[in-house]
Amino acid sequence: MSAAELCARLIRFDTSNYGEGRSAGEADLAAWLVGALERAGYAPQLVGPSPARASVVLRVPGTDPTLPAMLVHAHTDVVPVEPSQWTVPAFAGRISDGYVWGRGATDMKDMVAMTLATLLSWAKTGTRPRRDIVVLFVADEESGGEHGALWLVRNRPELFAGVQFAIGESGGDATELVAADGRTVRCYPIATGERGTLHLRLRASGDPGHASRPHPGHALERLIAACHRINTHEWPLRLTDTVRGYIETIDRALGNEPELDTEAGVLAAIDRLGPAGEVAAATIRCTATTTVMNAGMTVNVIPGNAEALVDVRCLPGTEDEAVETLRGLIGDGIAWEFVDRQSPVSAPHPSPWFDAMRDAIIAHDPDAVVPPVCMGGGTDAKAFAALGIAGYGFAPLTADPEGRRPAGTHGADERTPVASIDGGQRILEEFLTRV
Ligand SMILES: [Zn+2]
Known part of the structure; x- marks a missing residue:
């Protein structure tokens, strides 16, 4: 399955987070991810405060044990939908008109799918990353992380041993801008801070x-x-x-x-x-x-x-x-x-890690412009900062060749272009393999 097809599959699990612990939970999706990873030869663990609010964690051993480890985190919950506002069923995981449609297509089952696709691709080719990579598909981001990132940081810090930096939500996605002279400029901001x-x-x-x-x-x-x-x-x-x-x-x-x-x-x-x-x-x-x-x-x-x-x-x-x-x-x-x-968080820039993300983007889009960006809101990166982990927002998406754009985040008809997810997955795999 391509990353876009995986994304559509993940959308079919309704992981709506109604807050205050009133959620059906992420358990079914977590179990499905564990099955897919085990069939590829990995040894993932289910972790969390209760079976219903399970997260999935996996450490992929690197070839160079002297390098600090990194964390890739992506949340599996989504915000609830108002079905009457949608023109497609929100949890059908439909692929049509060049888009993957459904709740989570942009926020952020696309990144869960791209990360999973990378792991499955590595398993097929026998590839190992240079450094240990901890992969975390985490519950409960949308209502603050008490059942997800915050719980893991407080109760299972050993899972993140040796981790110096992380990539996660927001950042690395292409925006096309038009210069004064009519040139198209493709800009891929990487988040190095959050308010x-x-x-x-x-x-x-x-x-x-x-x-x-x-x-x-x-x-x-x-x-x-x-x-x-x-x-x-x-x-x-x-x-x-x-x-x-x-x-x-x-x-x-x-x-x-x-x-x-x-x-x-x-x-x-x-x-x-x-x-x-x-x-x-x-x-x-x-x-x-x-x-x-x-x-x-x-x-x-x-x-x-x-x-x-x-x-x-x-x-x-x-x-x-x-x-x-x-x-x-x-x-x-x-x-x-x-x-x-x-508290606000920030990650070093310039840094070798930022450079590695930028290089992976430029390998696929030589004209890309890659600035740092500060996010206006917050993500799970704040929770991991408590462990001294520098968090970057990097969930790459390439520009759709026909100009489609991701849309509907936290709103109706949420969708991400198929080409953007599959292109983003190639950038992510390049980065995670080389960093
Ligand atoms: Zn999100």
Whole structure:
């Protein structure tokens, strides 16, 4: 089976993750992966907090035991679907019109399939990697990893012995851009960092009262004011080396000379990047926004308690600054705490590992432009960072020759071009064999 056909097969396991442990689980898919690997002569293990939430782990021994090991991780769960929004069945694993269709086609059963295809190809040709490669098909990424990556890091750290770096979700996929002179530029950003995730709960309390005689500074009024200060705060520009490298590399490839010493210059350069500018725009500063508010029972009663949840994303190197800023914005008289605090992560660049990923891409696409990129959100890489593992986002996909694009991530009609998956698998195999 090709990588694309494997991806379609994996989609037929409904591994929807409803969060808070309310999931059918990844067990059937994990068992299928174990069977496929065992038939190829590997010795995978099922690991996890319960049989239903099983992950699959496998260490492929390298030929040079002096080299540090690496980890390849890809999650097996998917976000739930709203079937009425789809024009194809979400779990049929259909291949048509040049696409693999279904939940997980982009996020991220494509990478699970490419990794599995590489292992099966190695088994057929008797190939071994240079260094030990730990392969992890991991459960529960979509609701935070408590039953997956975090559990493994806390309970089975010995599985990652000797691992110095990892590749995982997001990055290495081709975006086609058009230069000012009409040339097509194919850009494959590799993630070398992720913003941190800070989730805050704010609580205000005060005297309840009659709404016809509102007393100033009641709990809900103060909470609304604090959330408004957070939502409207203008966070300063913080151009990290990664984001600078991303903007400079692409803008130059498009034939421009970026001027990044002023905010206006940065914004102008991001504008020139077209579709590649979106991720840059999300990673030049911290962001914070209120997402949940709870207060009150009925319209004529001023509540004595009010609560809000705030989602904050901070760049590598800015976490302490962001927390101090938030403290000031929240102000006195409102209690607050972190309900989740995952620090930003970054991996070395330049580095021999980054170079090996870039070389594998260039071996298949000599004109490729390969910048580093910082991800706006988060992945399991944060969990593995706790073990000192540097995480890169590298799940390569090549450009479809007829211009099809992956689509529908976390939405409807999720799909990835067949050619992109099969091309991506060749890059991945090249990288994992040579690194
Ligand atoms: Zn994902």
